[in-house]
Amino acid sequence: MSDTSKYHLPRGTSADGPYDLLVTPESAGWGYSGLRILTLRPGQAHALSTGDSEFLVLPLTGSCTVTTDARIFELEGRTGVFASVTDFAYLPPETEALISSAQGGLFALPSARTERSSLSARYGPKEDVPVELRGSGACSRQVNNYCLPATFDAEQLLVCEVLTPGGNWSSYPPHKHDEARQDVESELEEIYYFQVAGDGNGFGYLGVPPRERSRAWGRVYGTAERPIDVLAEVRSGDTVLIPHGWHGPSIAAPGYDLYYLNVMAGPGQDRAWLICDDPAHGWVRTTWESQDMDDRLPFEGLTQR
Template sequence: MTDTGKYHLPAGSSADDDYDVLVTPESAGWGYSGLRILTLKPGEAHALSTRNSEFLVLPLTGSCTVTTDGKAFELAGRTGVFASTTDFAYLPAESEALISSASGGTFALPAARTGRSSLSARYGPKETVPVELRGAGACSRQVNNYCLPGTFDAEQLLVCEVLTPGSNWSSYPPHKHDETRTDEAGNPVESELEEIYYFQIDGGEHAFGYQRVYGTEDRPIDVLAEVRSGDTVLIPHGWHGPSVAAPGYDLYYLNVMAGPGQDRAWLICDDPAHGWVRTTWDTQDIDDRLPFGENQ
């Protein structure tokens, strides 16, 4: 029997009165990573208490105003996740914020539980978000690096988006980041991070993709999920990948990561059985369907 039912949350299955998706460290059974998906109708507002976690407010569709600590951040947002990157706001732990939207929209609220709050609420301009084209050939994908080491400061939180053209594979070769390891010289080579994948798929109600997660000998996990728009997959440990975009359907996922490391490192280790695939990219072109939308 697989663990798919435990770690694959189909659209609507983790909703409550306020959120389309609600994943907390408690509901996930781990220590740090969280995600909420908030939909506001035109003119609606939502009060958010961050408590012991830091948050981003990241528009998926639509625009909003984030008011906190006497500041108001106007987020112009976007028409959809395949249209462009977006501006965003950062909220530290122990904050009170109001998220309001005159025209309505859907907003991702990635979160990380943190034991400190040394940063202030800040605005993240769309123009400063690094857009990376990763891989080549059928492994070509686009990565929007919102809140990673070197792109935006946070305490524990790591956030990026991955967009994969139909028929391509991303999150490949399969990799993991579930333990803190160093090499023989003492250099860090892997960091411990819990991860959440939140999916949207272009192409209507029948659009789909696939997500694989599998374990090591001493830490088993076995997930093979057919994913659709609004689905979430939790990755507490193990090798994850590929994320497969079915032919005809472009695949989007939001990655949220956090862990116990105080240096906020994102260090991954490829599955040795498949890491050789990276060497084939040198002789292939990047898929000419990338980048998506306004980033072209």
């Protein structure tokens, strides 16, 4: 039986109060990862209490001011997720913040529950965000590494963006990160939040159906001990939750570039991001050596660092 209806959250179905999307550890049925998507009209402000979680304020479209008791951060933002990387703000647990926007915009608030609070509120300049090109050929994609172990300090939170040209596959080969195995794999819950470029008709897929089927779309699939089966057609504003299991690929339909924001967190105290490829498909990586990077990458305004 498919779990798609449980873990695929179509746009608007998980809206709550001021949020277009509200995913908390409680609503997801897990322990750490969260995500809120906030729309601010011109001149509007929103009060955020971080509670027991750390947050990023990450502009998707537009600019904003983030005000705390100790600091004020002016986030220049961007015109859209395919236009450039963005600057951002980090907010530790037990912080009261006001997010305001003179012109309005759309803002992602990824979060991670944590028992630690050793870091202060900080500004993340866009010039310091590493932009990485991964894969090659039809698996070429771009990754904007905002808040990963080697790029920005946090307690538990991991955040990046993946941009996939139309017709390409990302999150491939299928992989997982649901066991703590030293130097091999991390235990991380993951959230995918999608946007699709174009006129509003674009779509993509997340999830390869069960192995006994012959077709190949994207899928989240588990093991006999921890079963899960998710195959979702995704559109702008959709979200997919990955509590465990193999997941990938994410497939961009031809003609429609695909964006997703990845939010990850878990119980590990070393804040590592280690993945394990599905042995049935990991060999695909060896084919990339003989292929060229897609010449549509990097996206306009973005340069590899």
